[in-house]
Amino acid sequence: MTENTRIVLASRPHGAPTTGDFRFETDPVPSPAEGQVLLRIRYLSLDPYMRGRMSDAPSYAEPVPVGGTMVGATVGEVIESKAAGLDVGDHVLSYSGWQQYAVEDARGVRKLDADTPLSTALGVLGMPGFTAYAGLEKIGKPRPGETLVVAAATGPVGATVGQIAKARGARAVGIAGGPRKTAALLDEFGFDAAIDHRAPDFAEQLREACPDGIDVYFENVGGAVLRAVLPLLNEFARIPVCGLVAQYNATSAPEGPDRLPGFVNQVLVKSLTVRGFIQREFVDELYPQFLAEMRAWVRDGTVRYREHVVDGLTSAPEAFIGLLEGTNFGKLVVEVGAARS
Template structure:
């Protein structure tokens, strides 16, 4: 077993802005052997997330960075190939945090069993995985929208954004999705079933937004950052609540920000409109997984909750495909099928 090869993607250089293929290296190591109390995993699906870029360093984040040469962290779906652990049998499917590699060993503490018969395996990295949990936590624990109100989701065609649109619909909200380009707007309306879609790249974006929220905005699930919040400010109703789940537009910036300083406008609105603005880190809420799955999994199984995926093939394609996430070329959850 130890003579087999395990291909791993490691950080070769700190990205300067957006990630590039040269920032990664595919290295080969022997397949590890599980000790007592461990299992050997063969990864079949790997999640590609903005968080991966955040921990590569040179990002607009306070998160600790990987060292050069470190395996890139990532969520995976794996099959148990060998087991020395009483809770896992050969052939079991599990969700893990084993990173961008083909094989890994685990003591079971990071594993969550998944049932390939209840939903496609890919869904367990997307709407039923940490992606969906992030959206659910934002709309249940961070802010609590009232049914019937208007929810605006930014980057709504992305992985977390699209999950947030579905959770909003499940909870009886009028959902407005903001995304870039007419094709993504079409996707939001026809595939995800939002009530209105707004193209932030269109010349008439302000007019589109105004038409989409005639009664103002009660809740925002924010994934983009300062530029989008500035556009939404005039439409926020008194008492509006903003869950900040991401700042996609700012992740790869290492210097200052161009354009006018809108912080005074934000602070004025926070005061006079009695706004609530809260950020959060989803690892602080992993205890919510059972409650989250109890609500969302049946909706996925029935087709009531919809989702989109962007799947690439092969471990070796990850360094090339990952950069697409930062250029608006990905709709839905980005996943690499490696087995």
């Protein structure tokens, strides 16, 4: 164990990232100082927001510098500890990025319980699950009998959104790409209806699946789905906006007509609420409640989750590129598989 391989941003992508935008670098494994731990990274989370970090367009977070290690949430095993309360063998959630080893301050990590699989800390019990939970608790507020629509619905946010909506008594309509995914929405995640956004009559199918209109549209893709949802929204509908994966690779404003005036008009005539959010806004207020409620839901099967695990850090760039294209099926996690020396 002498070398740490990490993946850095080699260049800012223009449009869709390519493997050439990433570069592998190898350094000595660092040593922890007092109050720190050395982690062997077991799992790396890959999430759509990382596309934003590769760009230097103004956003809610600093971009990754060119030459810097790609950021990301990780589950690591403590292999050396100079911090009280963290022992060798403990597993922690950290934000160590795309690499095999990392030194972290003890206060920057969260020790994980052993009662749920480690990788769930990156998915249903981590940032994606909390995004779903906070977006519904604070903005979407699905009520019994209402209809909720979510796209990318087999992804870790979308699947959780639909299942929470069901737990709150609402009807859940999921949108996904292809028959395997739509089947999983019905059979695995318990959605009331599932629609393939690739179908030529997608908008018509969505209308038929929402006979009472749409009360909550959880926006995590952008683009064509929003356009199909818009005419179906009910008065006082809520649109939490947590991501726009369909737009992340866009390089210019799409061709007209300009749909913005019509959108704002719908906001007016239907008294819509459109609210963008980043989950960290609600962490202090809601995280303990989320962990308690979601752990219970995961244990009793109210909320199910699916993971898409790829093997080895070297697989990360291609897996991430596929994530932006929707080729994964479930929460995308890299089993980092550090080479021990």
